[in-house]
Amino acid sequence: MRLPCPLCGDRDRREFYYQGHAVMLERPLRDAGANAWDDYLHNRDNPAGETRDLWHHEAGCGAWIVVTRNTVTHEVLGAILAENAKKTGAQA
Amino acid sequence: MRIAGRGFNRSARAVTFTFDGQSYTGRAGDTLAAALLANDVRHVARSFKYHRPRGVLTAGSEEPNALVTVGVGPKQDPNIRATTLEIYDGLAARSQNAWPSLKHDAMAINDLLSPFLSAGFYYKTFMWPKSFWEKLYEPVIRHAAGLGALSGETNQDTYEKAFAHCDVLIIGAGPAGIMAALTAARAGADVILADEGTAFGGRLLCETYDVNGRAGEEWAAQQLARLSDMENVRIMTRTTVTGAYDQGTFAALETVGSRNPHAPKECFWRIVAKRSILCAGALERPIAFPNNDRPGIMLASAVRSYLNRFGVAPGEAVTIFANNDDAHRTALDLIDAGVTVACVIDSRTDAVALGDYRLVAGGQVIATKGRHGLTSITVRDANGTHDIQTDCLAMSGGWNPTVHLTCHMNARPTWSDDILSFVPTDGSIPNMLVAGAARGVFSTLGCLADGIAVAQDTIRELGLTAPQIDTPTAEDSAYRIEPLWQVDGKGRKWLDFQNDVHVKDIALAVQENFRSVEHMKRYTTQGMATDQGKNSNVVALAVLADATGRGIPETGTTTFRPPYVPVAIAAMGAGSQGHGFAPERHTTSHKATLDRGAPMMEAGLWYRPSYFPKPHETTWLEACNREVAMVRNHVGICDVSTLGKIDIAGPDAAAFLDFVYCNTFSTLKENRVRYGLMLREDGHVMDDGTTARLGANHYVMTTTTAAAGQVMKHLDWVSQALRPDLDVRVASVTEQWAQFAVAGPKARDLLNSVLDRPIDDENWPFMSCGSVDIAGVQGRLFRISFSGEHAYEIAVPSRYGASLFRLLTAQAEAMDGGPYGMEALNVLRIEKGFITHGEIHGRVTASDIGFGRMVSQKKDCIGNAMSQRPGLLDPEREQLVGLKPVEITGKLTAGAHLFVDGADAVSENDQGYVTSVCYSPTLGHDLAQAFLKDGPNRHGDHILLVDHLRDVQTLCEVCHPVFFDPTGGLARG
Numbered sequence A: 001m002r003l004p005c006p007l008c009g010d011r012d013r014r015e016f017y018y019q020g021h022a023v024m025l026e027r028p029l030r031d032a033g034a035n036a037w038d039d040y041l042h043n044r045d046n047p048a049g050e051t052r053d054l055w056h057h058e059a060g061c062g063a064w065i066v067v068t069r070n071t072v073t074h075e076v077l078g079a080i081l082a083e084n085a086k087k088t089g090a091q092a
Numbered sequence B: 001m002r003i004a005g006r007g008f009n010r011s012a013r014a015v016t017f018t019f020d021g022q023s024y025t026g027r028a029g030d031t032l033a034a035a036l037l038a039n040d041v042r043h044v045a046r047s048f049k050y051h052r053p054r055g056v057l058t059a060g061s062e063e064p065n066a067l068v069t070v071g072v073g074p075k076q077d078p079n080i081r082a083t084t085l086e087i088y089d090g091l092a093a094r095s096q097n098a099w100p101s102l103k104h105d106a107m108a109i110n111d112l113l114s115p116f117l118s119a120g121f122y123y124k125t126f127m128w129p130k131s132f133w134e135k136l137y138e139p140v141i142r143h144a145a146g147l148g149a150l151s152g153e154t155n156q157d158t159y160e161k162a163f164a165h166c167d168v169l170i171i172g173a174g175p176a177g178i179m180a181a182l183t184a185a186r187a188g189a190d191v192i193l194a195d196e197g198t199a200f201g202g203r204l205l206c207e208t209y210d211v212n213g214r215a216g217e218e219w220a221a222q223q224l225a226r227l228s229d230m231e232n233v234r235i236m237t238r239t240t241v242t243g244a245y246d247q248g249t250f251a252a253l254e255t256v257g258s259r260n261p262h263a264p265k266e267c268f269w270r271i272v273a274k275r276s277i278l279c280a281g282a283l284e285r286p287i288a289f290p291n292n293d294r295p296g297i298m299l300a301s302a303v304r305s306y307l308n309r310f311g312v313a314p315g316e317a318v319t320i321f322a323n324n325d326d327a328h329r330t331a332l333d334l335i336d337a338g339v340t341v342a343c344v345i346d347s348r349t350d351a352v353a354l355g356d357y358r359l360v361a362g363g364q365v366i367a368t369k370g371r372h373g374l375t376s377i378t379v380r381d382a383n384g385t386h387d388i389q390t391d392c393l394a395m396s397g398g399w400n401p402t403v404h405l406t407c408h409m410n411a412r413p414t415w416s417d418d419i420l421s422f423v424p425t426d427g428s429i430p431n432m433l434v435a436g437a438a439r440g441v442f443s444t445l446g447c448l449a450d451g452i453a454v455a456q457d458t459i460r461e462l463g464l465t466a467p468q469i470d471t472p473t474a475e476d477s478a479y480r481i482e483p484l485w486q487v488d489g490k491g492r493k494w495l496d497f498q499n500d501v502h503v504k505d506i507a508l509a510v511q512e513n514f515r516s517v518e519h520m521k522r523y524t525t526q527g528m529a530t531d532q533g534k535n536s537n538v539v540a541l542a543v544l545a546d547a548t549g550r551g552i553p554e555t556g557t558t559t560f561r562p563p564y565v566p567v568a569i570a571a572m573g574a575g576s577q578g579h580g581f582a583p584e585r586h587t588t589s590h591k592a593t594l595d596r597g598a599p600m601m602e603a604g605l606w607y608r609p610s611y612f613p614k615p616h617e618t619t620w621l622e623a624c625n626r627e628v629a630m631v632r633n634h635v636g637i638c639d640v641s642t643l644g645k646i647d648i649a650g651p652d653a654a655a656f657l658d659f660v661y662c663n664t665f666s667t668l669k670e671n672r673v674r675y676g677l678m679l680r681e682d683g684h685v686m687d688d689g690t691t692a693r694l695g696a697n698h699y700v701m702t703t704t705t706a707a708a709g710q711v712m713k714h715l716d717w718v719s720q721a722l723r724p725d726l727d728v729r730v731a732s733v734t735e736q737w738a739q740f741a742v743a744g745p746k747a748r749d750l751l752n753s754v755l756d757r758p759i760d761d762e763n764w765p766f767m768s769c770g771s772v773d774i775a776g777v778q779g780r781l782f783r784i785s786f787s788g789e790h791a792y793e794i795a796v797p798s799r800y801g802a803s804l805f806r807l808l809t810a811q812a813e814a815m816d817g818g819p820y821g822m823e824a825l826n827v828l829r830i831e832k833g834f835i836t837h838g839e840i841h842g843r844v845t846a847s848d849i850g851f852g853r854m855v856s857q858k859k860d861c862i863g864n865a866m867s868q869r870p871g872l873l874d875p876e877r878e879q880l881v882g883l884k885p886v887e888i889t890g891k892l893t894a895g896a897h898l899f900v901d902g903a904d905a906v907s908e909n910d911q912g913y914v915t916s917v918c919y920s921p922t923l924g925h926d927l928a929q930a931f932l933k934d935g936p937n938r939h940g941d942h943i944l945l946v947d948h949l950r951d952v953q954t955l956c957e958v959c960h961p962v963f964f965d966p967t968g969g970l971a972r973g
């Protein structure tokens, strides 16, 4: 499996660390309340189909990236830097 | 028997090898199976369960019977297929699963006991009494049933792994594969052409077909030469593509050096291809007739392979039993070679002879004779039954396209009534097309043309221009077949030769309601052996379909899984044993440390010294106690370079640190160091360490050795994903700086002996930092202490680390000091109540370790919100305490649990647990760090330490975790 790092190009999956769904980019405010924080930290969908998740190019450039992929077909559809996803709300 | 002048290796040199200790001669290029058949050795194996005599069935990697063991001791390699093993001088192969010998196998009694050993027998027969299973039945069954054995010693063979990338991977180099490769290569694509055989040509190597007017194998060799001359083509012989995976990734196993002891034995490839073309051909299938498993009964295609390719006649009077035209060519080839064809039995009533041989049309083989090898068969036709003397029966139930790889990503093949077999379903593997016999195109001309056409489609998909290629001339005979799966008659009709499954086993499965194909497979073990039922699965499905009254398409197939052929784990894990298991990180003092005889311990990937032994010391504890006293009384040197060092710079560096640490760093003055505590977002402690402010916008953070990678990843996460608004950059500089602790009352004296300008307490107070010069080299000095002593850490660029370590240790030794290792470091920090990841184990909060007030509520930080959950602030939580034994000699052990004295030592009464222990030479007794419910309010109480594993019970006093110098005066002084 290879992931398209926006900085490095296609790289072997073993260079990356997997984090989880990109919802982690939406950090609640400190006083958002227990439910919001519980959702943010613990509750995840388990989609059959397209999903966006976070990977760290740990053995490469160090970029956190948002990868769009399909959990059914295993297709990798694209990736953008987490930094840009955060700044612009862009979708991979 | 060898036929003079026949076979593609007819003029090859003689090769001497042994089988079961007996010496034989073969020809270079022979497989072991070919060479044994040339020497009239027909009985080569005993079957898995019933120990029935078995011979060679096939001439390829699908072989179920002819498995042998090669090599002895650590090099013993079991279950090698004799049909693919090339012979070499000195090869010593042995039969398997027979004792005392292949011919007189004591376990052949199982064959007589077979009524009691039918499918599913172990689920039923041995149910009672229960205790008999472990003690009697299982050992007996394990001894009786089996394949070859491993030696139990560490494998000493070398294996390799490799990676390749290409535009087009072509799997199989028969007529279709060769034409596909020529087409793709001519278009300029990067092509890999892989074939499991030792030569290219596929069935052309085994048949007497002409292509473009030349003998098939000569034509194939000519095309191979053309391909080899092209720079954009990689030719991979002896390479089996074993699996198809996501994103055009394929696994392949290359046999490299079974004949060359200096080369790796096998190479495991990962090949990434933009497009792939499967040209894997087809496999012939047997017919299930009574006692169809005697040595001498083999597939018709195998008989032609041995005859045409190796010049070996597997018998003197050959019979042929088939349901299709293709098998008749076996008779023609044999007659041409001068071998007697006793009879061709064709189940089709309208079958016609293609040459001058005796044909029984509408006939079936209903019985066979010959204990260790076939001697005669009984044939039944419209006129009755009669016996035929024969020592070799060539059977053919038709051909199955090799669809396996197309099913590796969960697709199922499609039934074809035209060829009475499964063909690949379109789109099964993304970007893979199938050509030739692998999709049911069975004539040579058809395969050649299909290879061109499919490669042209592939080339167009790649955006290249497809070249026009002329199709060579070749035979184009039709594939005529009628269904024949099993024959009525008395005796077992074998399906899965390797797992000893026969037709009645499937009937039994159905009778017991294991009617689904997946259930039948598990119940009977059909297709579960090392050959994965390549010959037998389709026949077994047909038998199941018949027994359940369903059609074959509705019956469906079981799941095809990689690998296509058995792959040694040693090949997949090539390079990952011993030093290759994980990278090793060495500090700059590594060599000097080894020179001092220090035993090394692993700390993550790092290697660190346990202790530095002196000649008179006999135990690690002696050395450790000496090193602790050395630091407490004089001065010690310890390499602390393994701690994570992270450079943090930028206008928002201070704000960034305030966000990642629960305490505040923006208020830290320049040239000062502060202890920091980092939380995870869920409110638990992630890591701790000191961070120094080197300038207004420049900090250097230290992490624990254990969490350095995790913290770096976390800082990347926070800076890029959560706070891209902050103008800050973080970079790991762990490898760039060598850093040494200089600890003990004489630490400053030692430093002043090596620094270019001396330091004093006024300018270098506790928790200060700054730049220093050592012999002209600019370094960094931090006045921090992990031992409780007056101490510093001094850092220099890594290239100076080795020389600085030698300088510091030499100076220390002149002052009654010296280097100390991890054991002493651990004792020093426990005496002082400092924590490590033994304590920060992932389930503790800041308040659990006594740092609750460090979580600033004036700002947000990672983990702040969740750290305030009521459950994490509960005073009843287990919190950090120190423990000492009430009796001075009492033993404390890490991992022990704590109980109120007198309470039952059971989990309901658990009060806490011990995380770190040491013997303190400073205090003269054991010490421990522990987590105890409501611990800080129980100082002075007694608590019972219970270690069920080591059988230790010690009454302890609960203490403040800081045992040594509780006011911290030594570090400040």
Ligand SMILES: [Zn+2]
Pocket: A005, A006, A007, A008, A009, A057, A060, A061, A062, A063
């Ligand atoms: Zn990258």
